[in-house]
Amino acid sequence: MVKPAGSGCNLDCKYCYYLHKDKLLSLPEFKRISPETLETFIRSYIEATHQSEIVFTWQGGEPTLLGLDFFHQVVELQRKHTPSGKHIANDLQTNGLLLDDEWCAFLRKHNFLVGVSIDGPKHLHDEFRVTRGGQPTFDRVMAAVKRLKAHKIKFNTLTVIHRRNAKYPLDIYRFLTRELDSPTIQFIPCVEPKSFERVAPGHWDKASMPLVGSAAARPGSPDSVVTDWSVDPDDFGEFLCKCFDEWYSRDLGKRMVAWFENSVGLWMGLPSQMCVFSDICGKGVALERDGSIYSCDHFVYPEYRLGNIQDSAMADLVFSERQLQFGRNKSDSLPRYCRECEYLFACHGECPKNRFVRAPDGEPGLNYLCPGLKRFFAHANERLRVLAARCAARTP
Numbered sequence: 286m287v288k289p290a291g292s293g294c295n296l297d298c299k300y301c302y303y304l305h306k307d308k309l310l311s312l313p314e315f316k317r318i319s320p321e322t323l324e325t326f327i328r329s330y331i332e333a334t335h336q337s338e339i340v341f342t343w344q345g346g347e348p349t350l351l352g353l354d355f356f357h358q359v360v361e362l363q364r365k366h367t368p369s370g371k372h373i374a375n376d377l378q379t380n381g382l383l384l385d386d387e388w389c390a391f392l393r394k395h396n397f398l399v400g401v402s403i404d405g406p407k408h409l410h411d412e413f414r415v416t417r418g419g420q421p422t423f424d425r426v427m428a429a430v431k432r433l434k435a436h437k438i439k440f441n442t443l444t445v446i447h448r449r450n451a452k453y454p455l456d457i458y459r460f461l462t463r464e465l466d467s468p469t470i471q472f473i474p475c476v477e478p479k480s481f482e483r484v485a486p487g488h489w490d491k492a493s494m495p496l497v498g499s500a501a502a503r504p505g506s507p508d509s510v511v512t513d514w515s516v517d518p519d520d521f522g523e524f525l526c527k528c529f530d531e532w533y534s535r536d537l538g539k540r541m542v543a544w545f546e547n548s549v550g551l552w553m554g555l556p557s558q559m560c561v562f563s564d565i566c567g568k569g570v571a572l573e574r575d576g577s578i579y580s581c582d583h584f585v586y587p588e589y590r591l592g593n594i595q596d597s598a599m600a601d602l603v604f605s606e607r608q609l610q611f612g613r614n615k616s617d618s619l620p621r622y623c624r625e626c627e628y629l630f631a632c633h634g635e636c637p638k639n640r641f642v643r644a645p646d647g648e649p650g651l652n653y654l655c656p657g658l659k660r661f662f663a664h665a666n667e668r669l670r671v672l673a674a675r676c677a678a679r680t681p
Contacts (some may be wrong), residue, residue, distance in 0.1 A: 286342045286582045287326065289318040289355070291574040294347040296380055297417045300447055300475050300514045303346060305482045306585055310573065317351050318574040322595060323358070326572060328366045329599040331373075339367070342376045344582070349383040353391055360395050376400065378443065380414070381429030382422060389436040399440040401430060403465070405457040409450040413514065430465060441469035441541075448475075448504050448513065451520040454527035462540060469541040472528075474521050476639045476653055477512045485586035486638040487614075491649040494642055498656060502642045510641060511653065522657030526664040533668055548665060551631045552673035561636040567612030570603055578602050580611045583638045620648040628662040 292306040293316075307313070318326075331339055341363070343356075363373045377392070378400040384392075392399060403426050404410040411421035433440045442461055444450075450457060461467045478489065494510070495501030501508045504515045516524075525544060532542050547559045557563045570591070571582045578599065580589040589611070591602040602608070619634045622644035626632070634640065635652045644651040652658070 290346045322576040333600040381426045384429040406460045442467040454524040458528045485588040518657040522660030525661040552669040565612040
C-alpha cells in the first residue's frame with residue numbers, strides 16, 4: 286500500500302489511525318513522494334512481482350491531494366517499466382472530495398478501481414468525517430459517487446464501523462445497497478487503544494491489559510483501554526449478524542460483501558482473501574512517502590520500519606527474515622483460548638494490532654473483538670456450511 290502523500294489529508298476524521306504519522310515518524314509536514322523515490326518504487330515493484338497482473342494500491346492520507354499531474358506521471362512510469370506479458374492495475378482509496386469530471390475521465394481512461402470512504406447515511410457519515418474546518422462532507426461524497434457512476438468507473442465502498450454507527454446496521458447496509466448501489470462493500474471495525482498515537486502494536490504493557498468482557502475492555506468507561514469512538518465488540522458482532530441476515534435473504538449472489546464472501550470461502554477450506562483472517566500476515570506492507578517500508582499499513586511505527594527502497598532492494602526488505610518472522614508471529618503468539626476455539630480456522634486471532642486484552646483465563650494477547658467475532662461466526666455458522674457445500678459441489 287503506497288502512501289504518496291503520507292498522512293496529508295483534507296479531512297480531520299477524529300477516528301483516523303494515520304493523521305498523526307508525520308509527527309510520529311519525524312517527517313516534515315505534508316510533502317509528496319519525490320520523483321526519484323516514485324520511479325524507484327514503481328520499477329522495483331514491477332521487477333519483484335512475478336504474477337502476470339501487478340496491482341498498485343494508492344492510499345493515504347488522501348492521495349488525490351497530489352493532483353492529476355502526479356498520477357499521469359504514475360501511469361507513464363508504469364508504462365515505461367512494464368515488460369511485455371505483464372498487466373498493470375491500479376486501486377485508489379479516496380474520500381472523494383476532489384473527484385471532478387477531469388479526475389473521472391482520467392480514472393476511466395486508465396481503468397482505476399476506486400474505493401470510496403463513506404460511513405453510512407448523512408447523519409452517521411458526518412459524525413466523524415468532516416473537513417479540516419469541521420464542515421460535513423456527506424453531500425460532497427455523494428456527488429463524487431454520482432460522477433463515478435456517470436463515467437462508468439468501477440468503485441467499491443469502505444465503511445468504518447465505530448461506536449456510534451455500529452448501532453445502526455440495517456440503516457447502513459440498506460443505504461449502501463439500495464441508495465448508493467455499491468457493488469462491493471467493505472466494513473472496517475474501528476479499534477484504537479488510547480495509546481495508539483505513541484505506542485506500537487505488540488508493545489503494550491501486558492500487565493495493564495484488561496480482561497475480555499470487562500468495562501475496561503469496552504469503550505465509554507473512564508478506565509477503558511480504547512478510545513471513546515472505538516466500536517464495542519458486542520455491537521460489532523450484532524452489526525455483522527444483522528447485515529449478514531439481510532445479505533443472505535436479499536443479496537446473496539448479487540452483491541459482494543467482503544466479510545461474508547470471505548467467510549463462505551473459509552468454510553470451504555479456502556485461504557482467506559482478507560489478511561486479518563489469514564493464519565500468517567505480512568503481505569500488506571506499506572510504503573511511506575520518504576521511501577521507507579513498514580511491515581503493515583497498521584504497523585507504520587518506527588519499531589516496524591524495514592528499511593528504505595533508496596538504500597536496499599525492495600524485495601530484500603519485503604522478504605527479509607525480519608518480515609517473515611513478523612508474519613509468523615501472528616500464529617505463534619495466539620493465546621490458548623484462541624488455539625482451542627472452534628472458529629480458529631476462520632479467525633486465526635484476527636489482526637494482531639487488536640490483541641490487547643486478556644482471555645477469560647487471564648492470558649494476555651486476546652483480540653479485543655473476540656466476543657463480537659465469535660457471536661457472528663456462531664450466528665452464521667449453519668448457513669455458511671450450507672453455502673460452502675453448495676459452492677464446493679459446483680466447483681470442478
